[in-house]
Amino acid sequence: MNKLIRRIDNALKWILAAMMLSIVLVVCWQVVSRYLLNSPSSITEELSRCLLIWIGMLGAALAYRTGVHLGLDIVTQRFNPRNRQRLAMLVSAAVVLFALAVMVVGGGNLVALTFELNQMSAALGIRMAYIYLIIPFSGSIMVFYGVCQLYYLNTDQTMPTVEGLH
Secondary structure (H helix, E strand, O other): OOOHHHHHHHHHHHHHHHHHHHHHHHHHHHHHHHOOOOOOOOOHHHHHHHHHHHHHHHHHHHHHHHHHHHHOOOOHHHHOOHHHHHHHHHHHHHHHHHHHHHHHHHHHHHHHHHHHHEEEOOOOEHHHHHHHHHHHHHHHHHHHHHHHHHHHHHOOOOOOOOOOOO
């Protein structure tokens, strides 16, 4: 399982790095074409918005994996280690249920609906369902990470750390 976790971690890191580079290049081209060439590109704004959505969703999955998402540990620090572990299991179970219900099922329904309605993006001319696919995809990654975290918490083991991010 550790090998699969590390492969997903590395894939997410590389995909996010490539998307961050892409959004920087797209926005730079937008500025150059608008202010230097006086001929604004029609696709750069929509492409940067789509990239930002994908970066945000995949970044949320990686943030959950690394534990750098927003959290308050003031209350949990006062618990003994056993109760802290139980609370961590409860929180992980809640994240799994939320990601499964809202992101995977709800996002999947959104993707299916936009495929059915053939909703197209204005500038890029692609189906919006392709853009929305990131919701159930990142939700599935969060569910995977949450189930792994529950497994490791239940067996009193620690999940492998994400290399290169700490």
